Amino acid sequence: MGHYISHPDSIRCTLAGDQSGHILGFQSLRHAVADNPYDVAVGWGIIGTHIRPSAARRGVGRGLFAQTLDAAHGFDLTFIDATIGAKNAEGLAYYEAMGFREYRQLEGVVSKVYQLPS
Numbered sequence: 001m002g003h004y005i006s007h008p009d010s011i012r013c014t015l016a017g018d019q020s021g022h023i024l025g026f027q028s029l030r031h032a033v034a035d036n037p038y039d040v041a042v043g044w045g046i047i048g049t050h051i052r053p054s055a056a057r058r059g060v061g062r063g064l065f066a067q068t069l070d071a072a073h074g075f076d077l078t079f080i081d082a083t084i085g086a087k088n089a090e091g092l093a094y095y096e097a098m099g100f101r102e103y104r105q106l107e108g109v110v111s112k113v114y115q116l117p118s
Protein backbone atom coordinates (compact mmCIF):
# COMPACT_ATOMS: atom_id res chain seq x y z
CA MET A 1 0.00 0.00 0.00
CA GLY A 2 2.92 2.33 0.57
CA HIS A 3 3.37 2.18 -3.17
CA TYR A 4 0.05 4.02 -3.50
CA ILE A 5 -0.32 6.04 -0.30
CA SER A 6 3.13 7.58 -0.08
CA HIS A 7 3.79 7.77 -3.82
CA PRO A 8 5.05 11.26 -4.70
CA ASP A 9 2.45 11.62 -7.48
CA SER A 10 -0.46 10.52 -5.30
CA ILE A 11 -3.46 12.85 -5.19
CA ARG A 12 -5.54 10.62 -2.95
CA CYS A 13 -5.67 6.99 -1.96
CA THR A 14 -8.96 6.05 -0.32
CA LEU A 15 -9.38 2.92 1.76
CA ALA A 16 -12.72 1.21 2.35
CA GLY A 17 -13.23 -0.83 5.50
CA ASP A 18 -15.97 -2.69 7.32
CA GLN A 19 -17.16 -2.02 10.87
CA SER A 20 -14.54 -4.38 12.26
CA GLY A 21 -11.78 -2.44 10.60
CA HIS A 22 -11.05 -4.97 7.87
CA ILE A 23 -9.90 -3.40 4.63
CA LEU A 24 -12.35 -4.09 1.81
CA GLY A 25 -10.49 -2.31 -0.94
CA PHE A 26 -8.83 0.86 -2.06
CA GLN A 27 -8.78 3.34 -4.90
CA SER A 28 -5.78 5.36 -5.86
CA LEU A 29 -5.70 8.62 -7.82
CA ARG A 30 -2.35 9.82 -9.09
CA HIS A 31 -1.22 12.79 -11.11
CA ALA A 32 0.26 11.90 -14.51
CA VAL A 33 3.69 13.51 -14.68
CA ALA A 34 6.18 13.47 -17.55
CA ASP A 35 7.41 9.98 -18.46
CA ASN A 36 4.84 8.25 -16.27
CA PRO A 37 4.99 4.47 -16.71
CA TYR A 38 1.42 4.34 -18.06
CA ASP A 39 2.07 6.78 -20.91
CA VAL A 40 -0.90 8.83 -19.80
CA ALA A 41 -1.09 12.46 -20.94
CA VAL A 42 0.69 14.81 -18.55
CA GLY A 43 -1.76 16.56 -16.24
CA TRP A 44 -4.39 13.84 -16.29
CA GLY A 45 -5.28 11.72 -13.30
CA ILE A 46 -4.55 7.99 -13.19
CA ILE A 47 -6.94 5.77 -11.27
CA GLY A 48 -6.47 2.28 -9.86
CA THR A 49 -8.92 0.17 -7.87
CA HIS A 50 -8.91 -3.11 -6.05
CA ILE A 51 -11.76 -4.56 -4.02
CA ARG A 52 -11.44 -7.71 -1.93
CA PRO A 53 -13.21 -10.42 -3.98
CA SER A 54 -15.47 -11.34 -1.05
CA ALA A 55 -16.68 -7.71 -0.93
CA ALA A 56 -17.30 -7.33 -4.65
CA ARG A 57 -20.56 -6.06 -6.11
CA ARG A 58 -21.71 -4.44 -2.89
CA GLY A 59 -21.18 -0.85 -3.93
CA VAL A 60 -17.71 -0.46 -2.41
CA GLY A 61 -16.17 0.58 -5.73
CA ARG A 62 -18.97 3.05 -6.36
CA GLY A 63 -18.45 4.58 -2.94
CA LEU A 64 -14.71 4.87 -3.47
CA PHE A 65 -15.20 6.63 -6.78
CA ALA A 66 -17.31 9.32 -5.09
CA GLN A 67 -14.33 10.05 -2.83
CA THR A 68 -11.91 10.01 -5.75
CA LEU A 69 -14.08 12.43 -7.72
CA ASP A 70 -14.06 14.78 -4.76
CA ALA A 71 -10.25 14.70 -4.77
CA ALA A 72 -10.16 15.17 -8.55
CA HIS A 73 -12.33 18.28 -8.30
CA GLY A 74 -10.12 19.65 -5.54
CA PHE A 75 -7.05 19.09 -7.69
CA ASP A 76 -8.69 20.72 -10.74
CA LEU A 77 -8.28 17.62 -12.90
CA THR A 78 -10.13 17.52 -16.20
CA PHE A 79 -9.42 13.94 -17.28
CA ILE A 80 -8.84 10.67 -15.42
CA ASP A 81 -7.35 7.62 -17.13
CA ALA A 82 -8.26 4.05 -16.22
CA THR A 83 -6.19 1.38 -17.93
CA ILE A 84 -7.67 -2.09 -17.64
CA GLY A 85 -6.68 -5.53 -18.89
CA ALA A 86 -8.58 -6.15 -22.11
CA LYS A 87 -9.89 -9.45 -20.70
CA ASN A 88 -10.89 -7.99 -17.33
CA ALA A 89 -14.65 -7.90 -17.92
CA GLU A 90 -15.50 -6.78 -14.38
CA GLY A 91 -12.95 -3.97 -14.43
CA LEU A 92 -14.16 -2.77 -17.83
CA ALA A 93 -17.80 -2.90 -16.71
CA TYR A 94 -17.05 -1.11 -13.45
CA TYR A 95 -15.29 1.86 -15.04
CA GLU A 96 -17.92 2.07 -17.78
CA ALA A 97 -20.59 2.20 -15.07
CA MET A 98 -18.67 5.02 -13.34
CA GLY A 99 -18.81 7.05 -16.58
CA PHE A 100 -15.44 6.24 -18.15
CA ARG A 101 -15.34 5.77 -21.92
CA GLU A 102 -12.77 3.97 -24.06
CA TYR A 103 -10.24 6.20 -25.85
CA ARG A 104 -7.43 3.85 -26.80
CA GLN A 105 -6.27 0.24 -26.91
CA LEU A 106 -2.68 -0.82 -26.43
CA GLU A 107 -1.32 -4.33 -26.33
CA GLY A 108 -3.59 -6.30 -23.99
CA VAL A 109 -5.10 -3.25 -22.30
CA VAL A 110 -7.97 -0.86 -22.83
CA SER A 111 -7.77 2.73 -21.61
CA LYS A 112 -10.88 4.61 -20.64
CA VAL A 113 -11.20 8.27 -19.77
CA TYR A 114 -13.51 10.14 -17.43
CA GLN A 115 -14.04 13.81 -18.20
CA LEU A 116 -14.89 16.08 -15.32
CA PRO A 117 -17.20 18.98 -16.01
CA SER A 118 -15.20 22.21 -16.38
Ligand SMILES: CC(C)(COP(=O)(O)OP(=O)(O)OC[C@H]1O[C@@H](n2cnc3c(N)ncnc32)[C@H](O)[C@@H]1OP(=O)(O)O)[C@@H](O)C(=O)NCCC(=O)NCCS
Pocket: 048, 049, 050, 051, 052, 055, 056, 057, 058, 059, 060, 061, 062, 063, 083, 084, 085, 088, 089, 090, 091, 092, 093, 094, 095, 097, 098
Ligand atom coordinates in the same frame (compact mmCIF):
# COMPACT_ATOMS: atom_id res chain seq x y z
C1 LIG B 1 -13.87 -4.04 -10.70
C2 LIG B 1 -14.06 -3.73 -9.22
C3 LIG B 1 -13.19 -2.53 -8.83
C4 LIG B 1 -15.55 -3.37 -8.97
O1 LIG B 1 -15.71 -3.01 -7.60
P1 LIG B 1 -17.07 -3.30 -6.84
O2 LIG B 1 -16.97 -2.78 -5.45
O3 LIG B 1 -17.42 -4.74 -6.98
O4 LIG B 1 -18.09 -2.41 -7.70
P2 LIG B 1 -19.55 -1.92 -7.26
O5 LIG B 1 -20.22 -2.99 -6.44
O6 LIG B 1 -19.43 -0.57 -6.65
O7 LIG B 1 -20.26 -1.85 -8.68
C5 LIG B 1 -20.51 -0.62 -9.35
C6 LIG B 1 -21.01 -0.96 -10.75
O8 LIG B 1 -19.93 -1.46 -11.55
C7 LIG B 1 -20.43 -2.48 -12.43
N1 LIG B 1 -19.82 -3.77 -12.07
C8 LIG B 1 -19.04 -4.03 -11.00
N2 LIG B 1 -18.63 -5.31 -11.01
C9 LIG B 1 -19.17 -5.87 -12.11
C10 LIG B 1 -19.12 -7.19 -12.66
N3 LIG B 1 -18.42 -8.19 -12.08
N4 LIG B 1 -19.81 -7.42 -13.81
C11 LIG B 1 -20.52 -6.44 -14.40
N5 LIG B 1 -20.61 -5.17 -13.91
C12 LIG B 1 -19.94 -4.89 -12.79
C13 LIG B 1 -21.93 -2.52 -12.22
O9 LIG B 1 -22.55 -1.62 -13.11
C14 LIG B 1 -22.06 -2.02 -10.79
O10 LIG B 1 -23.31 -1.46 -10.51
P3 LIG B 1 -24.55 -2.41 -10.02
O11 LIG B 1 -23.98 -3.38 -9.02
O12 LIG B 1 -25.53 -1.44 -9.45
O13 LIG B 1 -25.01 -3.11 -11.26
C15 LIG B 1 -13.69 -4.96 -8.33
O14 LIG B 1 -14.43 -6.07 -8.77
C16 LIG B 1 -12.21 -5.30 -8.35
O15 LIG B 1 -11.42 -4.74 -7.60
N6 LIG B 1 -11.80 -6.26 -9.23
C17 LIG B 1 -10.41 -6.72 -9.28
C18 LIG B 1 -9.42 -5.63 -9.67
C19 LIG B 1 -9.83 -4.85 -10.89
O16 LIG B 1 -10.35 -5.41 -11.85
N7 LIG B 1 -9.61 -3.52 -10.84
C20 LIG B 1 -10.04 -2.60 -11.88
C21 LIG B 1 -9.29 -2.68 -13.15
S1 LIG B 1 -7.56 -2.47 -12.99
